[in-house]
Structure formats: C-alpha cells, structure tokens
Amino acid sequence: MTVVGGQPLYGTVRIPAAKNSVLPLLAASLLCEGTVRLCGVPRLLDVEASLALLRGVGCEARRKGSDLVVEGPPQRCRLPEQEAGQMRASILFAAPLLARLGRVETVFPGGCxxxxxxxxxxxxxxxxxxxxxxxxxxxxxxxxxxxGLHGVEYTLRLPSVGATETLLLAAATARGRTTLRGAACEPEIVDLADFLNLCGARIEGAGSPVIRVEGRRCLMGTVFAPLPDRIFASTIACAVAAAGGRVKMEGCRPVTFRPVLGLLSQMGCTVERAGSRAEVTVARLGRLHGVGQVSTGVYPGLATDAAPLLAAALLRADSPSSIRDQIFERRFGCAEGFARMGARVRDEGRILHIEPTRTLCGARVEAPDLRGGAALVVAALGARGTSRIEGMEYIQRGYADLGDTLSALGARIA
Structure with missing residues (x-):
C-alpha cells in the first residue's frame, strides 16, 4: 500500500462486523443442527481461513453475497494444518469438535x-x-x-477472552451446569452468548465475570448479525487524529471503545456522541497533545489491539506519552516503522515511549503484525510525503479494503 500523507479525512464510515466476533461465531456453528447464516461479514483473510477449517472437517461453508452460510454436521475431527497453524483463533474450533465428535486433532495455533x-x-x-x-x-x-463433556465450576486465573470463549462453547452442550468465574467481559463474549442463546443454549451473565450455562443436548441453526468492529472504529478514529479532518462513524456503539475516544478527546480531538444511537463523530483541527502514561487492560479498559493505533496518532503530539501493554510483551513491533518515519520512539517491549516530533516523513516500512500494520498506515496518513507499507497480508487478516475506506474519506492511497 502506498500512502501520500498530509490529506485530512472527511466523510462517513459504516463500521463492519467484528473479526473478533465472527471467528468464534464460525466455531460455534459446529455445535448447530441446521443452517447458520452470519450477516454482513467482511472479506478478511482470517475469515476465509476459518471457512477453510469448517470445510476441512466436512461442513459446507460458503459466502452468499455479504453473508456466510454454514451447514453441518462436522464429519472429521482433524483440522486442516495450514489454516489452523496460521491463526490464533483456530483453538476455538477444538471445543465444538470435542462436543460433536468426541475428538479433535490440530496443530498448535499460530498468529501474529x-x-x-x-x-x-x-x-x-x-x-x-x-x-x-x-x-x-x-x-x-x-x-x-x-x-462426553460435562458441566463444571471453573475459575479462570486471568480473564482470557479466548479461554472464556472456548469454555462457553464447551459448556453450551455439555451435560449439566457450568459456572465460569473470572470470565472475560468483552462485547465479543456477549455476542457469542447471544448467538448461542438464539440457537437454543441457556447462558446467563455474559458480559460479567460470572457466567452460568445450562447445557443443552442440541442447538439449532439461526440467522445472526455479528456486532460492529470496535477496533476498526478505533482505527478510523486514530486515523482522523493523525491526519486531521472530521469523520462520522456509524453502527458501532461508542461505549465499546470509550477508552480510545476519551484519550483522543484528551489529545485535543473533538468527540461528538449522538445520544443513544450507535454513532460518533471524531474531528481534529488543531495540535495534538500527549497523554502522559496510559496502560491497556481487560474490558472496559483500553484494548490491547488499540494500543499501536493510539501510539501512531500520538507521534506528532506536542508533549511526551508512554503506552504500557499489559497483555502482550511485544505489542509495539511497529516502533521500527515509526522510527523510519522520523518519530522519536523507544520500544521497551511492553512499553512504548513517544517524544514530541515536529514532522514525520514518508518512508518504506513493513507491517510486523495485524494491528502494528494498521498503525503504520495511520502514521503514514499524518506524515509528509509518500510511505510504502509492505506486508499487507497481515493487515488483510483484520481489515477488508482499508485503503478503499480511507480513500473514500479523502486519503491518497494506492
């Protein structure tokens, strides 16, 4: 992707379905008798890999327009190695296969x-x-x-989103009752529970640290629209902060990415919420200010996926900032690309220190991972001159046509 920086962004963006919700929903479809239809799913590499996993175990999984259609039941317990090895979310397919077939064979999951x-x-x-x-x-x-699987009282030692999803999937059709304590509270957990309940499960407490599940022998298919992508919305909001301009984002409830919006407001952006509607407008006309020291955390804290995006927006702030990621020890692989653009950054693994930089210059950089690649795009929008971002396959795992979306807002992207 080639980005010519210095162009402010104006317009409206409809936020697409969330990758981090779609993938567990596709895994959950293995539990269902009948057809599952997920509406309005973007064409992401991770989604295509998940469809390949479903086909690999004998399900029919296809696109129908912008929707995904899955029909089972699974016939084979062995997940295709190539797709399973390339993304972290492949582990989510283990519990449904155990529940349906009593066995699962896979490789240890990969990812960024x-x-x-x-x-x-x-x-x-x-x-x-x-x-x-x-x-x-x-x-x-x-x-x-x-x-077979049976219900249990289980306390997670940390609120892992993936582990909460796995155990929720396992409990939905397990014998007896399951109580999960210390569960993750992210909106994607609520979305998964809502989907399973529509299919006939009995799940209470999703979105809180204690989830109770009454196992059901059989779940049915359903039609479901996954929730909008709060990380995509965070990406657009941070792009406006970096490039300037004014953009309205529709479809995504501001509360789901409130920490990002709060920090952008602290940085000098204008954030306008539209009452109870799933709509927010972000604008930046003047200088950006640093935010001091901030940390990511479990929901409702600052999402780890948003940390590199926020860092990209802070590169030209007029005072120092530092972002600590509490989840991953190598979250800021994008720091090398920031430095190539002239940013004054210091990467200490979990912490990225950002010093004021008057001007960023376009450079040739390489995406180190999904969110780090998107962060380099955000930084390039605020730089002077032309940047070339390599490694687009990382970005395409979680963003469909990001360049087209930004171009429609006035960015110069090829």
Whole structure:
C-alpha cells in the first residue's frame, strides 16, 4: 500500500462486523443442527481461513453475497494444518469438535508474533470438563472426550477472552451446569452468548465475570448479525487524529471503545456522541497533545489491539506519552516503522515511549503484525510525503479494503 500523507479525512464510515466476533461465531456453528447464516461479514483473510477449517472437517461453508452460510454436521475431527497453524483463533474450533465428535486433532495455533499466547487455560478448562490429552507428536494437539463433556465450576486465573470463549462453547452442550468465574467481559463474549442463546443454549451473565450455562443436548441453526468492529472504529478514529479532518462513524456503539475516544478527546480531538444511537463523530483541527502514561487492560479498559493505533496518532503530539501493554510483551513491533518515519520512539517491549516530533516523513516500512500494520498506515496518513507499507497480508487478516475506506474519506492511497 502506498500512502501520500498530509490529506485530512472527511466523510462517513459504516463500521463492519467484528473479526473478533465472527471467528468464534464460525466455531460455534459446529455445535448447530441446521443452517447458520452470519450477516454482513467482511472479506478478511482470517475469515476465509476459518471457512477453510469448517470445510476441512466436512461442513459446507460458503459466502452468499455479504453473508456466510454454514451447514453441518462436522464429519472429521482433524483440522486442516495450514489454516489452523496460521491463526490464533483456530483453538476455538477444538471445543465444538470435542462436543460433536468426541475428538479433535490440530496443530498448535499460530498468529501474529506479539508475544507469548499460551493455550493452557483452554486446555485446563476442557480437562476439567472431561477432555483428555493424547500423544500427538511435536507441534500437534490431540484431545478426546470419550465420555462426553460435562458441566463444571471453573475459575479462570486471568480473564482470557479466548479461554472464556472456548469454555462457553464447551459448556453450551455439555451435560449439566457450568459456572465460569473470572470470565472475560468483552462485547465479543456477549455476542457469542447471544448467538448461542438464539440457537437454543441457556447462558446467563455474559458480559460479567460470572457466567452460568445450562447445557443443552442440541442447538439449532439461526440467522445472526455479528456486532460492529470496535477496533476498526478505533482505527478510523486514530486515523482522523493523525491526519486531521472530521469523520462520522456509524453502527458501532461508542461505549465499546470509550477508552480510545476519551484519550483522543484528551489529545485535543473533538468527540461528538449522538445520544443513544450507535454513532460518533471524531474531528481534529488543531495540535495534538500527549497523554502522559496510559496502560491497556481487560474490558472496559483500553484494548490491547488499540494500543499501536493510539501510539501512531500520538507521534506528532506536542508533549511526551508512554503506552504500557499489559497483555502482550511485544505489542509495539511497529516502533521500527515509526522510527523510519522520523518519530522519536523507544520500544521497551511492553512499553512504548513517544517524544514530541515536529514532522514525520514518508518512508518504506513493513507491517510486523495485524494491528502494528494498521498503525503504520495511520502514521503514514499524518506524515509528509509518500510511505510504502509492505506486508499487507497481515493487515488483510483484520481489515477488508482499508485503503478503499480511507480513500473514500479523502486519503491518497494506492
């Protein structure tokens, strides 16, 4: 992607369905008898990989216009290695296959290189529910549940989104009752629970630290619209802060990315909320200010995925800032690209220090990961001259036509 910076952004953006909701919903479709239809899903590389996982275990999974249609049941317990190995979310398919077939074989999940992303909480919780780990060879994961999965009282030692999703998927059709304590509270957890309940599950408390599930023998298909992508909305908001201008974002409730909006307001942007409507307008006309020290955290704190995006917007602020990521130890791989553009940054792994920089200059940079790549695009919008961002395959994992979206707002992108 080639970006010519210095062009303010103006217009309106409709926020698409959230990748971080669509992927667990596709995994959940394995639990359903009948057809599942997910409405308005963007064409993302991670979505296509998830469809390949479903087809690999014998389901019919296809696009129909902007919707996804999945029909089961699964016939095979072995997930395709290539797709399973390339994305973190492939672990979410393990619990539904255990529930339906009593066995799952896969490789350990991959994804962006942003730090350790262990799956021990997933495995420990599944073991408590009756799963057994079998020898599988180097890099392989084999789980069986010869007696089926059963309900359990389980306390997560940390509020992992992925582990909460795995155990929610396992509990939906397990025998008996499950109580999850210390659960993640993210909106994507609520979306997954809403979907499962529409399919016939009985889940209470999603969005709180305690979730209770009454297992059901069978779930049915349904039609469902995944929630809008709060990280996509954060990306557009930070792009406006970096480039200047005024953009209205429709469809995404401001409360879901309130920490980003609050920090942008602190930086000198204007943030206008439209009452109870899922709409917010972000504008930046003057100078940007630093925000001092901020940290990411579990929801409703600042999302780890938003940290590099916010950092990109802060590069030209008139006072220092530092962002600490509490989740991943290598979140700021984009710092090297920032430095190539002339930014004064210091990457200490979990902490990125940002000093005032009067001018950023276009440069050739490489996306280190999904959100780091998007952050480089945001930084390029605020730079003088032309930037070339390599590694677009990372960005395309979570953004469909990001260049077209920004071009429609006035950015010069090729």
């Amino acid at each position: 290189c942003i730090g350790a992303r262990p799956i021990d909480l997933h495995i420990d919780g599944l073991r408590q529910m009756g799963a057994q780990m079998q020898p599988g060879g180097a890099g392989r994961l084999v789980l069986t549940a010869p007696g």
